[in-house]
Amino acid sequence: MAVPAAASERDADRYRPPRVTGLADLLDRQVRERPYARALVVTGERVQLSYRALASLADEVAARLGGAGLGRGDAVGLICANTAEFVVALLGAARAGLVSAPLDPALPESQLSARLTTLGARAVLLDASASGRDVTLPVPAWSLRVDASGAGTAAVALDPGVCESAQVRPAAAELSERDALVLFTAGTTDRAKMVPLTHANVAASLRSICATYELGPDDATVAVMPFFHGHGLFAALLSSLASGGCVLLPERGRFSAGTFWDDMRAVDATWFTAVPAIHEILLERSEREYPGPQAPPLKFVRSCSAPLNTATQRALERTFGAPLLSAYGMTESSHQATSEPLPQRGALRQGSVGRPTGVAVRVVDRGGRSCPAGVEGEVWVQGPTVARGYLADGDESARTFVDGWLRTGDLGALDEDGYLSLTGRIKNLINRGGEKISPEHVEDILAGCPEVAEAAVFAVPDAVYGQRVGAAVVLREPDGVGREEILRYCRDHLAPFEVPDRLDLVTALPYTAKGGLDRKAVQARYAS
Structure with a gap:
C-alpha cells in the first residue's frame, strides 16, 4: 500500500506555505515586509534580534567568508551550541554559496577531526563555547561572536584568515552550490554517514512543516533540540524563520528544564517540539514547575525522533492543555516525513505518527511489494525532501536509495486512511x-x-x-x-x-x- 502526499484540506486563502527556495533567501520576505519583527530572542538577557538585524549580520559574515578564499560549493563546519552565532554562521555561509556541516560540539576532538577531514571541509566556524575548548582541528578554525544589545542592535566579530587551497576529497567533490547542508546521521548502530541536502530539499521540507502546523508570524517557540540534527534545525529554527515567527535560544544555547517555562513565557510561545525523553522530564517536573494559568496558551506540542508511548502523550495533553502531535522523520528526508494533523485538520490516531507531509510513503514486504493496509513491512519514502544519497559511499547509497525511494529501515504499517504506525527498526x-x-x-x-x-x-x-x-x-x-x-x-x-x-x-x-x-x-x- 502506497500513500501519496496528503492533499491540502485548507482554503488556499487561509494558509499558504512560505515561498522560499533554500537557505540563502530564507529571510528575504520578512526583511521586505516585516523588517523590525523579532526573529530571535538571545542570551540570558533575552535580547531581541529583528529580521533586518539578523539579515545584516548574515550578509556581513557572507562577505567576510567570500573574501577568505572560499569558493561556492565549498564545505565549512559549524561547531556551535544553539546560539545566535550558529544562526548567523549558517545563513551567512548560505548567502556566500557555501555548504554548511553542523557538528555536535560535545564530540571528542578525534571525532570532530575525522568528520571534518572525511567531508573535506575547508574551514570551521566556532562560537564562544566551542572556541574555548582546547582542541586542534585539521582545518582553519575561525571564532565568530555576535554582540547583541538591549536596543536591538547587533554586531558580528569574525576575522577569517586566508583559506589556502586544499586537496579535494571525494565527498567534497560531490558538492556544489546547489547544496545547502551536509548532516551526519546519528551513527549509534553504524558509523555516521554524510547526507547532502540541497536548497531545494530544504525549501520543500520547510514548506511542508509550516503547512502541517500552519505556522506564521504570530507563532513563537523555544529551541529545545540541538541544531546539529534535523529535528531542532528544520522543525524549530528554520521553519520558524521561514514563516516569520520567533525562536528563543536558551541561555548558553542549551535546553534547561529549570528555565524552560520562564523561556516559554518570555517569548509568548505558541508551540514547541522535543523528543520523548524531554517530554518525560517536563511531565515529571510539571507538578512543581508548570506555571498553570500563567503558561502561554499553546496551539500544539510536537514529539519526534523516537517513539512516544500513548500514556505519556495523554498525560502531557492533560497537563499542558494542548494536543500532542507525533511526527516521524529522518536525516535522509530532510527531517519530517509524516505527522499527525492539527485537530481541526484531521483525527488523531492512537499509536500513529500521522499522515505523509509533502512526500509519498509506502510499506513494502521483503520482495519490495506494497503491503495491504494493516500489514507490517519496511517504510519507504519518496519526494522532494529526500536526499540523493550519501556522500562518498556508493555502496550504502545503492542499498538505501532505490529507484527514487528511501528505504528507511523502519518497520510499520499504513491504515486505510494513510496513517502510519511504526513498530520498530529492522536492525533492532x-x-x-x-x-x-x-x-x-x-x-x-x-x-x-x-x-x-x-x-x-x-x-x-x-x-x-x-x-x-x-x-x-x-x-x-x-x-x-x-x-x-x-x-x-x-x-x-x-x-x-x-x-x-x-x-x-x-x-x-x-x-x-x-x-x-x-x-x-x-x-x-x-x-x-
Missing part, C-alpha cells in the same frame, strides 16, 4: 529461536507499567535460542516495585516469547545527543 529486531521481537514494542509495554519511568530492551546472546530478550528499567521511585511485579505486568500484556528473560533495575539509561535511546551503549552495558 531480536531473533529468539525464530520469533522476531521488536524491542520498541516491548519498551512501549514496559512504559505503560505505572511504576516504570524508562525502559530499554536489547538482545542477550543465548546458546539455545540464539538471542533472548533483556530489559533495563528505571523506576519512578527507587524503592518501588521489584522485578517480579514488572514481569507479571509484562506477562499480562505481551506474548510469552516477548516477555523479558532478564530484567535489570538501573538508575539511568544512556541517550544520544539527539535525545534518542543510545542502543549501542545499552547493548554494550547490559547485554553481556
Whole structure:
C-alpha cells in the first residue's frame, strides 16, 4: 500500500506555505515586509534580534567568508551550541554559496577531526563555547561572536584568515552550490554517514512543516533540540524563520528544564517540539514547575525522533492543555516525513505518527511489494525532501536509495486512511529461536507499567535460542516495585516469547545527543 502526499484540506486563502527556495533567501520576505519583527530572542538577557538585524549580520559574515578564499560549493563546519552565532554562521555561509556541516560540539576532538577531514571541509566556524575548548582541528578554525544589545542592535566579530587551497576529497567533490547542508546521521548502530541536502530539499521540507502546523508570524517557540540534527534545525529554527515567527535560544544555547517555562513565557510561545525523553522530564517536573494559568496558551506540542508511548502523550495533553502531535522523520528526508494533523485538520490516531507531509510513503514486504493496509513491512519514502544519497559511499547509497525511494529501515504499517504506525527498526529486531521481537514494542509495554519511568530492551546472546530478550528499567521511585511485579505486568500484556528473560533495575539509561535511546551503549552495558 502506497500513500501519496496528503492533499491540502485548507482554503488556499487561509494558509499558504512560505515561498522560499533554500537557505540563502530564507529571510528575504520578512526583511521586505516585516523588517523590525523579532526573529530571535538571545542570551540570558533575552535580547531581541529583528529580521533586518539578523539579515545584516548574515550578509556581513557572507562577505567576510567570500573574501577568505572560499569558493561556492565549498564545505565549512559549524561547531556551535544553539546560539545566535550558529544562526548567523549558517545563513551567512548560505548567502556566500557555501555548504554548511553542523557538528555536535560535545564530540571528542578525534571525532570532530575525522568528520571534518572525511567531508573535506575547508574551514570551521566556532562560537564562544566551542572556541574555548582546547582542541586542534585539521582545518582553519575561525571564532565568530555576535554582540547583541538591549536596543536591538547587533554586531558580528569574525576575522577569517586566508583559506589556502586544499586537496579535494571525494565527498567534497560531490558538492556544489546547489547544496545547502551536509548532516551526519546519528551513527549509534553504524558509523555516521554524510547526507547532502540541497536548497531545494530544504525549501520543500520547510514548506511542508509550516503547512502541517500552519505556522506564521504570530507563532513563537523555544529551541529545545540541538541544531546539529534535523529535528531542532528544520522543525524549530528554520521553519520558524521561514514563516516569520520567533525562536528563543536558551541561555548558553542549551535546553534547561529549570528555565524552560520562564523561556516559554518570555517569548509568548505558541508551540514547541522535543523528543520523548524531554517530554518525560517536563511531565515529571510539571507538578512543581508548570506555571498553570500563567503558561502561554499553546496551539500544539510536537514529539519526534523516537517513539512516544500513548500514556505519556495523554498525560502531557492533560497537563499542558494542548494536543500532542507525533511526527516521524529522518536525516535522509530532510527531517519530517509524516505527522499527525492539527485537530481541526484531521483525527488523531492512537499509536500513529500521522499522515505523509509533502512526500509519498509506502510499506513494502521483503520482495519490495506494497503491503495491504494493516500489514507490517519496511517504510519507504519518496519526494522532494529526500536526499540523493550519501556522500562518498556508493555502496550504502545503492542499498538505501532505490529507484527514487528511501528505504528507511523502519518497520510499520499504513491504515486505510494513510496513517502510519511504526513498530520498530529492522536492525533492532531480536531473533529468539525464530520469533522476531521488536524491542520498541516491548519498551512501549514496559512504559505503560505505572511504576516504570524508562525502559530499554536489547538482545542477550543465548546458546539455545540464539538471542533472548533483556530489559533495563528505571523506576519512578527507587524503592518501588521489584522485578517480579514488572514481569507479571509484562506477562499480562505481551506474548510469552516477548516477555523479558532478564530484567535489570538501573538508575539511568544512556541517550544520544539527539535525545534518542543510545542502543549501542545499552547493548554494550547490559547485554553481556
